[in-house]
Amino acid sequence: MPPLEDELFPSTPGKIKIERAHNLSMNRALQRCFTSTSTMFLWALFLIALMVSYMSIQSFVDSGSRYLHHTNSRVHGGGIVWEKQIRSSAQIRRHNGITVLVTGAAGFVGTHVSLALKKRGDGVVGIDNFNDYYDPSLKKARCALLDSHNVFVVDGDINDRRLLAKLFDLVAFTHVMHLAAQAGVRYAMENPHSYVHSNVAGLVTLLEQCKSADPQPAIVWASSSSVYGLNDKTPFSESDRTDRPASLYAATKKAGEAITHTYNHIYGLSITGLRFFTVYGPWGRPDMAYFSFTRNILQGKPITVYRGKNRVDLARDFTYIDDIVKGCVASLDTSGKSTGSGGKKKGGAPYRIFNLGNTSPVTVPTLVSILEKNLKKKAKKNVVEMPGNGDVPFTHANISSARRELGYKPMTDLPTGLRKFVKWYLSYYGYDHHSLPVN
């Protein structure tokens, strides 16, 4: 019987003989080493097992911190670190405090409201998708401010059902302050779908989550003065017509009022819609006129001032952020409870809508002259007729309902508010206030 080597290596003249010889010697060497190799094999197995368990622990921890960007407070994902931060941010530190999920927390109003709630001892968890509608670095800076006050902002979208469900699993929110939205009146002509995505689809996703939650939270959300559209009865009252929106933005906010009404009616969710009137102030939105005018005036660039038909100046009921925050917090405090649970209505719940304005409209040219005074610099004005882009000629809030039910009382006039805004702007963008040029 041929040896095993011969079966494995059939006899072929020449080269194969050398290979055979080589393999035979290899086999002998292998046999000699067998004992030490098996030991090595065991060691290798042990090391591999060690590495695998290290890597799985690492990825578990990482899933909670892999999207850390600017600050510890921006996390998207899961994991124990992430969950711990959410629970800690949601902790109430005062008697009878509330636990609020603030959507759009890295936005202008969202940041201010989150801080106000946290400062008085409420539990606050933020969510924001940090989109690039305007400079995301400003959102990140707001987020860093929130982080320094221990407000945790989840980096995620309100359209993400699983994420919302996870947040409600972790925290029994008593309230939702819904401020996430695609803002801006004129941008709706450029990117209409972003309005539907955030202001309609996102709203429905959030409401679906809220209606199924047990307990159901009460919801306070940002509607807009723009729902009055072509209404020309002044001042604008909540009972006025809102069926003639002038922009898609306004139409999506009006849709939001109808949609929230349905959820109140069918599921017993407590709903408060707030019609904000052109909110301005420190940490504001760069796309808004007062902000972009400030930037352009300082940089010596021209600004475009729209004017209405028959050379009539446009006017807005500009409302200072601190007043809006008080209105938001009072709305949360007076919201009443949702009555349903787990998707079933158990009784009627409040459905409210309030104007949050300043009650004293100011024209756009007056806004410009206040800025010029504060910036000590003349604007290069380019006055043009208002294009048909969704703008309305004026806004003016009647706030008697909010005054009566919320104790809402705006305290800041436009010159005072813009002075505070300019102070913030100069410091945030690194201008030396004292060396501003004089024209």
Ligand SMILES: O=C(O)[C@H]1O[C@H](OP(=O)(O)OP(=O)(O)OC[C@H]2O[C@@H](n3ccc(=O)[nH]c3=O)[C@H](O)[C@@H]2O)[C@H](O)[C@@H](O)[C@H]1O
């Ligand atoms: O109350 C609201 O619900 C809305 O308020 C805000 O909309 P608006 O009142 O339109 O504010 P904003 O853009 O600052 O224009 C102010 C004035 O400057 C005029 N304007 C504007 C830009 C420009 O280049 N020139 C100009 O004259 C312009 O014609 C207008 O007369 C929010 O952006 C919006 O998201 C929503 O919250």
